[in-house]
Amino acid sequence: MSAQPSAPAQRALPFRVRFVPREIVPGWLPALVSLGAIVLALLIGAVILALVGGDPIAAYAQIARSSFGSVAVFSDTLVKATPLILVGLACAIAFRMRLWNIGAEGQFFLGAWGASAVVLIPLVSNTTSPWIVIPLMMVAGMAAGALWGFIPGILKARFNVNEIISTLMLNYIAIAWNNYFIFGMWSEGGFQMSKTFPKNAWLPRLADYARSVRAFSGLTTHLGLVFALVAAVVVWFILNRSRWGYEIRLIGDNPRAAQYAGIPIARHTVLVLMLSGALAGLAGMSEISGVVHRLQGQISPGYGFTGIIVAWLAKLNPFAIILVSILFGALILAGREIQPSGIPKMIQGIILVCLIASDFLLRYRVRIQRVR
Amino acid sequence: MIEPSSVIQMRGIVKRFPGVLASDHVDFELRRGEIHALLGENGAGKSTLMNILAGLYRADEGTIVVHDKPVNFSSPRQAIQAGIGMIHQHFMLVPSQSVTENILLGLDHPRFRLRLAENERRVAELGEQFGLKVDPKAKIWQLSVGEQQRVEILKMLYRGADILILDEPTAVLGPAETEQLFKTLRGMTTQGKSIIFISHKLNEVMAIADRVTVMRRGKVTAADVSTKSTSTAELARLMVGREVLFRVQKQPQTPGPVVLAIEDLTATNDRGLPALQKLNLQVHAGEIVGLAGVAGNGQRELAEVATGLRRAASGRILLNGENLTNQPVRRAIARGLAHVPEDRNRVGSSPNLSLTDNMIMKQYLQSPIGRGWQLDAGEAAAFAQRLKQSYEISAPSVETQARLLSGGNLQRLILAREITAQPKAMIAMQPTQGLDVGAVEVVHRLLLEQRQQGVAILLISEELDELLSLSDRVAVIYEGAIVGEVTDGDIEKIGQLMTGSV
Ligand SMILES: Nc1ncnc2c1ncn2[C@@H]1O[C@H](COP(=O)(O)OP(=O)(O)OP(=O)(O)O)[C@@H](O)[C@H]1O
Ligand SMILES: [Mg+2]
Numbered sequence: 001m002s003a004q005p006s007a008p009a010q011r012a013l014p015f016r017v018r019f020v021p022r023e024i025v026p027g028w029l030p031a032l033v034s035l036g037a038i039v040l041a042l043l044i045g046a047v048i049l050a051l052v053g054g055d056p057i058a059a060y061a062q063i064a065r066s067s068f069g070s071v072a073v074f075s076d077t078l079v080k081a082t083p084l085i086l087v088g089l090a091c092a093i094a095f096r097m098r099l100w101n102i103g104a105e106g107q108f109f110l111g112a113w114g115a116s117a118v119v120l121i122p123l124v125s126n127t128t129s130p131w132i133v134i135p136l137m138m139v140a141g142m143a144a145g146a147l148w149g150f151i152p153g154i155l156k157a158r159f160n161v162n163e164i165i166s167t168l169m170l171n172y173i174a175i176a177w178n179n180y181f182i183f184g185m186w187s188e189g190g191f192q193m194s195k196t197f198p199k200n201a202w203l204p205r206l207a208d209y210a211r212s213v214r215a216f217s218g219l220t221t222h223l224g225l226v227f228a229l230v231a232a233v234v235v236w237f238i239l240n241r242s243r244w245g246y247e248i249r250l251i252g253d254n255p256r257a258a259q260y261a262g263i264p265i266a267r268h269t270v271l272v273l274m275l276s277g278a279l280a281g282l283a284g285m286s287e288i289s290g291v292v293h294r295l296q297g298q299i300s301p302g303y304g305f306t307g308i309i310v311a312w313l314a315k316l317n318p319f320a321i322i323l324v325s326i327l328f329g330a331l332i333l334a335g336r337e338i339q340p341s342g343i344p345k346m347i348q349g350i351i352l353v354c355l356i357a358s359d360f361l362l363r364y365r366v367r368i369q370r371v372r
Numbered sequence: 373m374i375e376p377s378s379v380i381q382m383r384g385i386v387k388r389f390p391g392v393l394a395s396d397h398v399d400f401e402l403r404r405g406e407i408h409a410l411l412g413e414n415g416a417g418k419s420t421l422m423n424i425l426a427g428l429y430r431a432d433e434g435t436i437v438v439h440d441k442p443v444n445f446s447s448p449r450q451a452i453q454a455g456i457g458m459i460h461q462h463f464m465l466v467p468s469q470s471v472t473e474n475i476l477l478g479l480d481h482p483r484f485r486l487r488l489a490e491n492e493r494r495v496a497e498l499g500e501q502f503g504l505k506v507d508p509k510a511k512i513w514q515l516s517v518g519e520q521q522r523v524e525i526l527k528m529l530y531r532g533a534d535i536l537i538l539d540e541p542t543a544v545l546g547p548a549e550t551e552q553l554f555k556t557l558r559g560m561t562t563q564g565k566s567i568i569f570i571s572h573k574l575n576e577v578m579a580i581a582d583r584v585t586v587m588r589r590g591k592v593t594a595a596d597v598s599t600k601s602t603s604t605a606e607l608a609r610l611m612v613g614r615e616v617l618f619r620v621q622k623q624p625q626t627p628g629p630v631v632l633a634i635e636d637l638t639a640t641n642d643r644g645l646p647a648l649q650k651l652n653l654q655v656h657a658g659e660i661v662g663l664a665g666v667a668g669n670g671q672r673e674l675a676e677v678a679t680g681l682r683r684a685a686s687g688r689i690l691l692n693g694e695n696l697t698n699q700p701v702r703r704a705i706a707r708g709l710a711h712v713p714e715d716r717n718r719v720g721s722s723p724n725l726s727l728t729d730n731m732i733m734k735q736y737l738q739s740p741i742g743r744g745w746q747l748d749a750g751e752a753a754a755f756a757q758r759l760k761q762s763y764e765i766s767a768p769s770v771e772t773q774a775r776l777l778s779g780g781n782l783q784r785l786i787l788a789r790e791i792t793a794q795p796k797a798m799i800a801m802q803p804t805q806g807l808d809v810g811a812v813e814v815v816h817r818l819l820l821e822q823r824q825q826g827v828a829i830l831l832i833s834e835e836l837d838e839l840l841s842l843s844d845r846v847a848v849i850y851e852g853a854i855v856g857e858v859t860d861g862d863i864e865k866i867g868q869l870m871t872g873s874v
Binding site: 242246257 | 389390430446447679680681700701703704705711713718719720721722723724725729732733734736737742745746747
């Protein structure tokens with residue numbers, strides 16, 4: 001039995017790379033590594049662009065301009081970020097308890113449906129004050145989303161049904177449910193969409209105040225962004241400063257210890273999935289009432305799934321979710337503006353891969369040693 | 373006489389953790405064919421030193437020589453290649469897989485096809501050779517703790533380890549299993565294996581070890597101590613740095629009214645088999661009732677049913693006359709039933725959360741920590757700080773994750789938490805498991821203080837010495853029922869009752 005510290009590979013090189021597990025992760029490291037990963041991703045993207053004969057600098061400048069270049073486009077970026085923030089928060093709160101809710105997409109659709117129902121049933125008239133219509137739509141959207149979280153929640157709590165499967169399946173039901181209404185009941189003259197909502201069901205935009213503040217003219221950012229920011233603060237408070245958040249953390253880390261501490265795990269499973277669903281539902285409401293202004297099939301380019309990624313990349317931190325959502329919002333927007341639209345998509349992909357791979361650096365230290 | 377050859381030499385080992393110097397220029401030597409005990413208080417740095425040797429941690433400074441070759445491990449795999457295998461306190465086995473599958477796990481050798489039958493035979497042979505009897509086909513979850521430990525040892529032997537490190541192997545074993553393990557270890561040394569043995573039980577160290585190294589606060593305070601020329605009192609003094617009282621002073625006290633009453637309790641275990649069969653037991657205020665019994669006779673189930681963690685099939689649990697049978701755990705906590713669980717890592721604490729989060733587990737609903745729906749982080753930290761100080765829990769800060777505490781310090785944390793809840797009754801299971809002699813003394817003192825204050829204590833332990841010195845009465849559990857009670861400390865009678873031979 002001989003002591004061989006490492007496989008005798010890479011003899012051709014004058015040095016050897018070794019990965020040493022980290023025992024301690026300094027607090028500043030995750031942020032730095034994430035930043036480094038993004039920079040690296042942009043460099044890789046640049047190389048690819050150059051290889052296919054493009055001008056990387058021009059392309060990046062174009063992307064930057066089309067998502068951050070002016071107040072107007074930045075406002076559009078924020079519009080894209082708004083649903084991502086809410087859905088990211090929805091995922092984060094569930095993931096903290098190790099409940100793998102991947103049904104935010106369905107909850108988003110149901111939230112949109114619930115909000116639309118207020119206008120389309122109709123529960124309110126064209127002349128009802130927006131001070132009544134908007135809150136009603138919010139409540140309806142959140143309730144519908146919460147219902148879509150309640151179902152997998154109760155199934156898990158009562159019958160231990162795996163929530164990954166049930167939330168995933170419910171996504172398809174939600175979309176079919178929506179389709180039933182836009183193809184049938186609420187169809188606008190046979191088109192697969194509802195009629196446009198009356199103005200009192202629109203979330204106010206900055207542009208609406210252009211009369212008093214000139215600079216706001218043409219800005220599409222709507223009140224939903226405020227909902228999202230408030231929600232981030234609320235979720236942060238719940239997770240870090242409330243009894244409930246403590247219980248969620250405890251269940252997430254060690255369910256047996258939580259049980260020992262007297263925490264009713266089944267009830268929390270249902271409640272957390274309902275809150276998660278309600279946040280995703282609010283995202284749906286905000287998108288319908290702030291951007292689309294009607295119920296239709298194409299209301300989400302996969303926000304519910306992007307939200308999962310956003311939550312992970314933000315390490316489940318509500319404030320980091322805001323920043324990550326803005327980055328993703330910018331890339332979604334650039335995808336619309338830039339030809340070929342595949343380029344921002346590719347960059348988004350590279351950023352993702354780099355960010356996920358960079359996790360390795362949090363767990364291992366890389367050491368380069370000279371071969372003796 | 374030939375000089376006994378040394379198989380391991382560690383020199384000047386330094387290991388720093390944030391806020392702690394866990395290993396401070398430590399020298400350590402292991403000779404071929406010896407059983408070498410490593411002694412020291414909780415948090416002295418024993419596990420850290422051994423983790424360095426086993427490739428889990430890297431030393432900041434120092435050199436390690438194994439079989440006359442300098443080594444520098446960066447993973448347990450390299451350590452095992454050098455013949456060093458460590459058996460940790462918490463086993464790392466996959467419960468749903470068989471013994472053989474667990475042993476093969478992570479090996480390069482059977483690459484695609486497991487060839488189970490062939491390997492089962494090899495495992496059985498290896499078990500035969502070293503006296504480690506265990507069915508190679510059995511699933512891990514079917515095995516007792518002692519058998520699981522044998523699997524861990526077999527795993528290392530299968531990988532060709534000739535130096536074994538056992539970190540507190542006897543903490544989880546009953547007396548019979550301990551005896552069995554010792555026989556195995558002695559057998560292994562005659563076959564050329566060298567063994568490092570960590571334990572807090574001094575009589576065990578005297579019985580099994582050839583030489584002892586003592587550590588305190590990251591430093592070696594005595595090396596090359598031969599067990600032939602020392603005594604348990606001497607070892608205790610070297611370890612703690614002062615004289616240790618082995619006998620506790622118990623004040624005579626007349627017990628008060630019945631606080632905890634268990635009537636005709638019946639319950640099943642995890643596998644659905646009867647674990648408690650019409651068990652009856654009463655604990656009075658200001659009384660410690662010891663519960664003796666061979667492990668697996670229903671002790672754990674009793675503690676769980678009484679605290680609401682497991683359902684009772686029939687019977688009643690009364691706390692101060694209130695029926696707690698099949699009530700939520702939270703009710704029992706609110707009524708003042710404290711619980712020191714057997715498994716401090718998997719049940720008693722939440723490893724990745726901070727000390728603060730772990731300490732407020734039973735307090736967070738009450739003011740000042742809990743205020744309405746809020747949790748006052750400042751108050752929680754202050755509370756944790758107070759506990760950390762008054763119970764001398766050594767850790768860099770209250771923000772440290774609980775999994776980084778040494779075993780003994782974690783146990784202190786749990787006791788501190790349970791005692792500060794000012795309970796009416798307490799069910800303490802193996803409360804001194806893994807504690808150093810000094811800390812055992814502290815825990816015994818704490819339990820007696822609780823008794824003095826009128827708490828009704830049910831002490832479940834496998835250490836007869838502990839039971840006899842602390843308890844007012846010792847009840848014996850056998851196959852889920854109380855088969856007798858001893859008040860005069862008649863060990864012989866307890867032993868007979870425990871084996872069901874009365
Ligand atoms: N990974 C870690 N990070 C930070 N501190 C650590 C880590 N591991 C151990 N420590 C600290 O180092 C010290 C030594 O711990 P160690 O586990 O080696 O003690 P021990 O002698 O094995 O004690 P015990 O008898 O209680 O098991 C303790 O203060 C412990 O809190
Ligand atoms: Mg230890």
